[in-house]
Amino acid sequence: MPFSVYDITVPVMVHGLNVMDDYLDDAQALERTRRFEPGRVLGERLAPDMLTFGEQFSVGCNKVDAHMAKLMKHDPPAPRKTPMMYPALKGRLLETRGFLQNVQPDEIAGAQSHTYQLTPPIVRGWYGGDDYIRHLVLPDFFFHISIAHAILRHLGAKIGKRDYLGNLTQQSGGDYS
Numbered sequence: 001m002p003f004s005v006y007d008i009t010v011p012v013m014v015h016g017l018n019v020m021d022d023y024l025d026d027a028q029a030l031e032r033t034r035r036f037e038p039g040r041v042l043g044e045r046l047a048p049d050m051l052t053f054g055e056q057f058s059v060g061c062n063k064v065d066a067h068m069a070k071l072m073k074h075d076p077p078a079p080r081k082t083p084m085m086y087p088a089l090k091g092r093l094l095e096t097r098g099f100l101q102n103v104q105p106d107e108i109a110g111a112q113s114h115t116y117q118l119t120p121p122i123v124r125g126w127y128g129g130d131d132y133i134r135h136l137v138l139p140d141f142f143f144h145i146s147i148a149h150a151i152l153r154h155l156g157a158k159i160g161k162r163d164y165l166g167n168l169t170q171q172s173g174g175d176y177s
Contacts, residue, residue, distance in 0.1 A: 005071065005112050005133065006105035012138070013064055016145050017097045019166040020057055023148050023159075024090055027053065030157045042084045044151050053151045057089045058082040060144035061096040067137045068103060071111040071129075 027041040042054035051059055058081065066076040082092045112129040123136070149164050 004105060005108045009137065010100050010103050013141060014097055014100050015166055016141060017093050019145055019164065020060065020148060021090060021093050022163065023152060024086055026152055026157050026159055028086060030152065030155060034156065039085065041155060044155060046147065046151055046154065053148055054084040054089060056144045056148040058092060061092050063140055064096050070116055071108045
């Protein structure tokens with residue numbers, strides 16, 4: 001049975017947001033163990049022209065909102081500026097997860113066969129739904145998780161690939177250990 005647009009976006013993004021929530025906990029634990037000033041990790045970045053650790057969460061949630069609105073044929077909401085504080089970022093993740101959990105499969109059914117106009121700063125042009133989902137929506141989402149992971153690792157957090165993969169569950173009857 002083929003995957004639906006819903007299957008490859010909503011549960012995947014909810015899972016990724018759960019990983020990001022864990023990363024906020026990891027950042028606070030790192031600050032405590034390394035005796036960093038509270039909130040310091042939120043301002044860390046890998047390179048001067050990249051978003052900070054905290055901004056990865058805010059922008060990542062904004063992207064989920066925008067991509068899902070586009071797939072649902074709604075006007076995208078205005079990007080939100082989340083205060084760079086742990087409770088605010090956790091709240092933003094919670095809101096975004098709630099939004100995703102309320103998306104119904106029929107609201108994005110057939111989104112792979114629509115055409116989407118993309119505008120800078122990332123890309124410009126018209127893209128088919130399959131390409132938009134596989135080559136922008138999902139990679140864009142995972143980019144922000146990956147960068148947050150990399151910043152934590154760079155600062156010495158004891159996290160690895162298992163943390164990035166999150167809490168794996170079995171819904172297809174496979175065997176995981």
